[in-house]
Amino acid sequence: MEDFQSEDFSTKYIGHLGLVVDKIDDLNLVRLIDERLPISQSHGAKVSHGERVAAMILNGLGFIDSRLYLFSDFLQDKAIDKLFNRADIKPEYFNDDALGRCLDEISTYGSTKLFTELSFLIGKKRGLLGKSVNIDTTTLSLYGAYDQNDLVLEQTEGQEAPHPAQGYAKSGRHDLKQMVLLLATTGAASFPVWMEAHSGNASDQKTMPAAAEKIRMLCAGLQKSPDFMYVGDSAIYANILQHSDNMKWITRVPERIREARELVLTHKDSLTWHSLENGYSYCNSDSNYNDVAQRWVMFFSEAAYHRECKTLDKNIKKEFDVQTKAWWHLSNRVFECAVDCLSEIETLKKKLKYHQVTAQVEDIKKHTRPGRPKPEDVAEVTGYKVSYELSKNAEKCEKARETKGRFILATNELDASIVSSADILKEYKAQSGTERGFKFIKDDTFQVDSVFLKTENRIEALMMVMTLCLMVYGVSEYELRQSLIKNNATVPSQTKKETQRPSMKWIYFLFRSINELHIQTDNHTRKIVVNLNNLLKRIIGYFGQRAQAIYLNLS
Numbered sequence: 001m002e003d004f005q006s007e008d009f010s011t012k013y014i015g016h017l018g019l020v021v022d023k024i025d026d027l028n029l030v031r032l033i034d035e036r037l038p039i040s041q042s043h044g045a046k047v048s049h050g051e052r053v054a055a056m057i058l059n060g061l062g063f064i065d066s067r068l069y070l071f072s073d074f075l076q077d078k079a080i081d082k083l084f085n086r087a088d089i090k091p092e093y094f095n096d097d098a099l100g101r102c103l104d105e106i107s108t109y110g111s112t113k114l115f116t117e118l119s120f121l122i123g124k125k126r127g128l129l130g131k132s133v134n135i136d137t138t139t140l141s142l143y144g145a146y147d148q149n150d151l152v153l154e155q156t157e158g159q160e161a162p163h164p165a166q167g168y169a170k171s172g173r174h175d176l177k178q179m180v181l182l183l184a185t186t187g188a189a190s191f192p193v194w195m196e197a198h199s200g201n202a203s204d205q206k207t208m209p210a211a212a213e214k215i216r217m218l219c220a221g222l223q224k225s226p227d228f229m230y231v232g233d234s235a236i237y238a239n240i241l242q243h244s245d246n247m248k249w250i251t252r253v254p255e256r257i258r259e260a261r262e263l264v265l266t267h268k269d270s271l272t273w274h275s276l277e278n279g280y281s282y283c284n285s286d287s288n289y290n291d292v293a294q295r296w297v298m299f300f301s302e303a304a305y306h307r308e309c310k311t312l313d314k315n316i317k318k319e320f321d322v323q324t325k326a327w328w329h330l331s332n333r334v335f336e337c338a339v340d341c342l343s344e345i346e347t348l349k350k351k352l353k354y355h356q357v358t359a360q361v362e363d364i365k366k367h368t369r370p371g372r373p374k375p376e377d378v379a380e381v382t383g384y385k386v387s388y389e390l391s392k393n394a395e396k397c398e399k400a401r402e403t404k405g406r407f408i409l410a411t412n413e414l415d416a417s418i419v420s421s422a423d424i425l426k427e428y429k430a431q432s433g434t435e436r437g438f439k440f441i442k443d444d445t446f447q448v449d450s451v452f453l454k455t456e457n458r459i460e461a462l463m464m465v466m467t468l469c470l471m472v473y474g475v476s477e478y479e480l481r482q483s484l485i486k487n488n489a490t491v492p493s494q495t496k497k498e499t500q501r502p503s504m505k506w507i508y509f510l511f512r513s514i515n516e517l518h519i520q521t522d523n524h525t526r527k528i529v530v531n532l533n534n535l536l537k538r539i540i541g542y543f544g545q546r547a548q549a550i551y552l553n554l555s
Contacts, residue, residue, distance in 0.1 A: 012079035012516045014529065014550065016508035019540075020061050021083045022547035023476045024054050027122050029468070036114060037105045046093040051084060052102040053465060055094045058083065060469035061508075079516040082550050100458065103465075107457035111464040112196050116218065119193045119471065123186070128475070130187030132229040132250070133215060134431045135208050135236070137183070139200065140463065141176040163456040165200035181463050182211055183470075186228065189478035190436065195467040197460035208232050209239035216247045229413070231427050237410070241292045244412045250419075250427050253296060253408040259289060263298055264403050271298075274421070279303055282421050287410065297421045298408045305405025312400060316354045316392065323348070323355060327388050334364060334383040341384045354397050359388040477504035483542040491539065511536060514551070529553070 024030065030050030037049040047055075059074050075091035106114055123129040164177040180202045184194035194215055198207050212230040219228060227248075232240070234252040243249070253260045263285060271283045279302030287296045326348055335341040341361045349357060365379035373379075409428050413419045419427075481501050484490060490498035494506055514536070519526040529551055540551050 008520045010518045010520075012082075012518065013077050014079050014082065014511075014514045014516055016511035016514075017058055017062065017078065017083055018514075018547055018550035019476065019508070019511065019543060020058055020472060021054070021550065022543045023472050024057060025546040026544045027472065027475065029057075029118065029472075030054050032118055032121065033114075036117065037102075037109060045098070047089070047098065049102050049105055052094060052099055053106075053468065054084070056099065056102075056462075056465045057469050057472055060466060061473060082516065085546075085549075103458040103461040106461035106464060111460050112194070115195050115464050115467060116193070118468075119191070120218075122471075122475075123191050123193055126475070128187050128189050128191040128478075129193070129226050130191075130430075131226065132231050132427045132430065133184045133186050133193065133212070134190075134231045134427075135182065135184045135194075135211055136233065136431065137180050137198075137202075137204050137207065139178045139180055141178050162197045162199045162202075162460055164459070179459055179463065180207070181467075182207055183467065184211065184215060185430075189474055190430070191474060191478075192467055192471050195464060197463045204233075204235040205239055208236040209243060212236070212240065212247060212249070213243055216243075229411075229419070229427065231431060233431065238290075241290050244292045244294075248411070248413045248419075250409060250411045250413075250424055252428065253410045255408075257289065259287065260296075260408050263296070263408060264406050265399070267402065273300070276422055276425070280425060282425070284421060292412060293414060294410050294412045295414060295416070295424075296408050296410050297424055298406055299425055301405045301407075303405075304407075308404035309401060312397075312404060316397060319352070319354055320390075320392070323352065323357075323390060326351075327357065327359075327386075327390055331386050331388060334385055336383055338384045341386060345386060352393075354393060354400065355390060356393040356396075357388050357390045359386055361385075362387050473504050477502075477507075480504070480507065480539075480542055487542075489538075491535065507539060510539070 030048070030053070033050035033053050034048045039045050039048045055075065058078075062074065073091075075094060078091075080089055080091065081087050120129075162179060164179060166177055178200035180198040180200060182194075182196040182198060183192055185192050194211065196207070196211055209232075212232070215228065215230070219226065230240070230247055230249045232249070232251050234254040237251045237254055240249050240251060255261050255264060273281045273283050275281045280299055282297050282299045285296040285298065287294050330344060330348060333344075335344075338361050345359045345361075349359075361384050364383040364385055366382045367373040367379050368382075409424050411419060411424055484500040484502075490500055491502050491507070493499045493502060513531045515530055517528045517530045519528070532551060537552070540547050
């Protein structure tokens with residue numbers, strides 16, 4: 001047996017990063033980026049822009065919050081020769097200067113342009129483009145001082161470049177400046193096909209319809225490009241009506257519109273309902289709102305109804321408790337003027353949403369002369385008080401309950417044989433795929449939400465890289481699930497139940513202890529991947545040749 005010393009052993013981390021690299025390689029991201037961003041040899045570059053983006057994706061999916069200037073530290077303990085398939089590669093090749101120049105090149109090329117060229121090539125090749133595109137936005141908080149006077153804001157087509165600004169913070173961090181990320185996804189995999197960075201105070205009502213028009217114009221110029229239907233939330237409804245001659249769309253109708261509010265308030269017995277699966281039913285209605293012919297479909301969800309009714313009951317009880325105290329305090333006040341008393345009654349009545357009150361002003365009479373009053377003495381009015389009776393307004397409560405579980409979706413596709421009412425609901429519900437993407441980007445575990453960059457063009461470029469992280473993650477998850485279904489196989493979930501729909505986050509977690517063991521013997525280093533088990537080997541089998549080479553030393 002050989003006599004080993006402790007210094008003869010060392011380890012390099014692989015973990016789940018081999019799966020990430022496998023999908024980056026499978027999507028051909030490095031080559032596609034290098035074709036568009038050729039490296040300049042004048043800086044003595046040791047790695048291409050494609051490799052730098054791949055490294056940033058590894059960092060973004062590495063569950064570690066590493067600032068840009070700490071990036072080489074992130075790679076120090078990783079088996080990067082295996083991950084990049086290069087024996088000569090070193091962590092210091094990915095310093096802040098190299099990555100900063102890469103982000104500058106992305107910005108110069110155009111972040112949205114680069115991402116869209118990649119996404120359409122990959123999406124068409126892998127059959128990931130669906131019939132519709134779902135568009136939504138989220139905000140990304142920016143930590144640090146972002147003085148707009150210190151930023152050189154470039155002009156693009158007469159418009160100011162996206163920049164950090166205060167705005168409505170969906171994350172709740174109203175104290176921080178932010179950027180807005182607009183994302184469009186498509187198909188069963190919720191594949192991202194479009195991304196845009198906007199200033200922190202950008203309005204969804206303007207940016208989302210404009211993005212839909214830009215995607216439509218792009219598709220019109222591409223051969224064999226899908227004729228997408230554009231799907232969005234109620235924020236885009238008013239503005240997307242203006243594009244009805246050029247594109248087909250589905251969106252939720254805001255209930256602030258009187259016609260929509262009247263439809264939602266219509267008694268159920270006055271409507272013709274049709275049943276769908278999963279507790280949904282619908283009724284059809286035509287509309288010509290804003291002079292645009294469209295189909296309105298009001299849906300009823302049994303699950304949403306029960307959920308919203310529980311909330312309604314809580315709100316009714318809360319209002320009763322609050323109003324009981326308020327009216328009790330009012331009834332114990334003494335007013336010098338009856339008019340003031342009536343004014344307070346009317347003020348409180350306006351706050352009643354689910355209750356009603358019967359209130360009246362009563363005189364407070366007292367004998368003003370000292371001593372025992374004589375029979376002929378008349379008490380004088382010295383003030384006024386309120387007497388009341390508070391009760392639930394059954395009619396208002398029932399009317400409010402009647403609207404629960406209802407929502408209206410609209411489309412300008414008038415032919416129900418092309419897009420049925422059931423299809424409208426299905427396409428709209430696919431919006432959750434975009435929202436899951438945002439949840440992924442903003443998940444505290446991944447820590448890619450906090451941006452520490454000082455120029456608006458680099459922030460925008462990094463947001464593009466973050467969306468590439470989402471692409472790699474989403475395609476990995478979708479294709480793994482498809483492989484499990486195809487092979488009639490399962491993997492254990494977090495709750496130890498077998499599933500064919502594991503999250504990629506869970507799969508990554510299963511690989512957390514995988515390392516490469518280095519054993520030094522007689523000027524030779526032997527490398528062994530350790531801590532693999534049968535489950536992990538089976539999962540690796542659902543990935544490509546690159547994963548086989550990294551984990552199993554198979555070429």
